Amino acid sequence: MVYENPDGVRIGLEVHVQLNKLNTKLFCGCSTDYHDSEPNTHVCPVCMGLPGSLPVINEKAVEYAMKIGLALGCDIVEQTQFHRKNYYYPDLPKGFQTTQYDFPIAGEGKVVIEGEDGEREIGITRAHMEEDPGRLQHMGSIDKSKGTLINYNRSGMTLIEIVSEPDMRSPKEARRYLDKLRSILDYLDVFDGDREGAMRVDANVSVFMGERVEVKNISSFKGAERALLYEIMRQKNQIRRGGEITLETRHFDEARGVTLSMRTKETENDYRYFPEPDLVPMRVAGRVPDVAQTLPELPDAKRSRFLEQYEMSNMHAKALTSQIKVADFYEEVASRVNPKDAAVWVADILKGELNYRDLGIDAFSIDDIVEVIELVTGNKTTEQSGVEIIRAILDEGGKPQDIVQAKGLLKVEDDIVATAVEESVAENPEAVADYLAGKEKSLNFIVGKVMQKTRGRADAKEAREKVLAKINA
Numbered sequence: 001m002v003y004e005n006p007d008g009v010r011i012g013l014e015v016h017v018q019l020n021k022l023n024t025k026l027f028c029g030c031s032t033d034y035h036d037s038e039p040n041t042h043v044c045p046v047c048m049g050l051p052g053s054l055p056v057i058n059e060k061a062v063e064y065a066m067k068i069g070l071a072l073g074c075d076i077v078e079q080t081q082f083h084r085k086n087y088y089y090p091d092l093p094k095g096f097q098t099t100q101y102d103f104p105i106a107g108e109g110k111v112v113i114e115g116e117d118g119e120r121e122i123g124i125t126r127a128h129m130e131e132d133p134g135r136l137q138h139m140g141s142i143d144k145s146k147g148t149l150i151n152y153n154r155s156g157m158t159l160i161e162i163v164s165e166p167d168m169r170s171p172k173e174a175r176r177y178l179d180k181l182r183s184i185l186d187y188l189d190v191f192d193g194d195r196e197g198a199m200r201v202d203a204n205v206s207v208f209m210g211e212r213v214e215v216k217n218i219s220s221f222k223g224a225e226r227a228l229l230y231e232i233m234r235q236k237n238q239i240r241r242g243g244e245i246t247l248e249t250r251h252f253d254e255a256r257g258v259t260l261s262m263r264t265k266e267t268e269n270d271y272r273y274f275p276e277p278d279l280v281p282m283r284v285a286g287r288v289p290d291v292a293q294t295l296p297e298l299p300d301a302k303r304s305r306f307l308e309q310y311e312m313s314n315m316h317a318k319a320l321t322s323q324i325k326v327a328d329f330y331e332e333v334a335s336r337v338n339p340k341d342a343a344v345w346v347a348d349i350l351k352g353e354l355n356y357r358d359l360g361i362d363a364f365s366i367d368d369i370v371e372v373i374e375l376v377t378g379n380k381t382t383e384q385s386g387v388e389i390i391r392a393i394l395d396e397g398g399k400p401q402d403i404v405q406a407k408g409l410l411k412v413e414d415d416i417v418a419t420a421v422e423e424s425v426a427e428n429p430e431a432v433a434d435y436l437a438g439k440e441k442s443l444n445f446i447v448g449k450v451m452q453k454t455r456g457r458a459d460a461k462e463a464r465e466k467v468l469a470k471i472n473a
């Protein structure tokens with residue numbers, strides 16, 4: 001199946017990743033741990049942009065940037081340099097943002113995603129380092145706000161801006177790209193993606209090879225998909241009515257789910273880029289081998305290994321490798337029980353129950369899931385009871401053995417099931433006759449009687465087989 005892309009949609013994304021696992025900011029020693037702090041308490045003359053203050057580059061930040069570049073298959077540049085991007089905005093007290101321009105630390109690369117019609121490479125144009133501005137806090141929706149407050153705690157945090165080619169053809173592909181990017185960054189352990197604003201997205205969207213429109217300030221992945229759906233519809237409608245799409249920047253209003261025109265798009269010339277005189281160019285190429293050594297096994301490689309080593313389905317391999325924590329959890333479980341059972345229980349059952357409760361994998365203990373799997377595969381309890389034990393642990397707490405006892409989930413002995421089958425068949429001759437006359441449903445009725453007699457502790461599948469054997473005997 002080939003995806004035709006009937007509307008000629010082209011989407012490129014610029015993702016700002018905040019490296020919030022660094023201890024200090026990009027150009028000063030201010031702590032990055034400001035999330036529960038009062039506004040404007042994690043600041044100094046450098047990140048406040050006071051005259052005369054001088055930036056000093058954070059070495060670890062450069063290393064993280066290289067790590068990200070390498071993980072995205074980018075070429076690391078020989079020598080990189082910072083520029084000043086001049087513009088005035090209240091969240092940027094210096095009047096310019098220190099960023100990278102024609103020598104970004106990482107050049108072309110690629111990310112493989114699950115596209116509309118199979119695997120698909122999304123080109124990475126570049127990844128560069130820059131500082132985060134402060135934060136404006138509007139009082140309410142941006143166009144109705146009565147006032148705005150400024151918090152500079154965020155000013156000077158390290159950002160990596162990852163720019164993609166306009167290779168995505170639908171909001172769904174954009175979403176998959178973002179998920180994949182997050183997965184890779186998670187593996188690299190360079191940021192905590194759950195923190196507010198850890199990944200921010202700007203999108204370039206065009207339809208029918210027309211002008212592109214930039215949509216800014218998308219703060220969640222779900223928001224990205226919604227903003228893109230809205231923007232594509234808006235552009236198509238505009239063209240249908242005989243209008244034109246002009247190069248412009250729009251703001252996504254998350255609360256209302258619409259994009260609003262902000263300004264005509266500024267061009268590079270408007271920013272008057274020039275080399276940052278307070279920071280010397282950095283020769284980074286020589287550091288590549290050392291940084292490459294610190295790269296972990298990445299999601300695609302782990303998925304291939306899981307497929308081969310544990311002989312699991314592609315679906316399980318994907319589900320188990322998209323988050324590094326889940327992958328580690330699985331491997332620990334698989335080292336203690338049959339890896340195939342572990343895949344089913346972790347990927348299908350446990351993850352489902354956790355997602356339903358909006359919990360992460362660390363909300364469940366490895367010992368407990370191993371015990372549940374052993375209870376089921378050891379025929380001590382049924383699969384359905386295994387699921388019940390997991391739910392009980394999540395909702396009420398407790399240990400598998402105790403729950404089995406307390407809830408009476410131990411599987412009944414075979415001879416009790418056999419007796420129940422015998423009785424159920426003998427007591428319901430009409431149902432047996434109906435079944436033999438072709439009424440499939442009557443079999444369920446008899447199996448239901450067996451379950452009743454064993455108070456639900458028989459394995460339904462086994463009971464069904466036994467009833468069938470009895471009737472056909």
Ligand SMILES: [Zn+2]
Nearest residue numbers: 028030044047
């Ligand atoms: Zn500072």
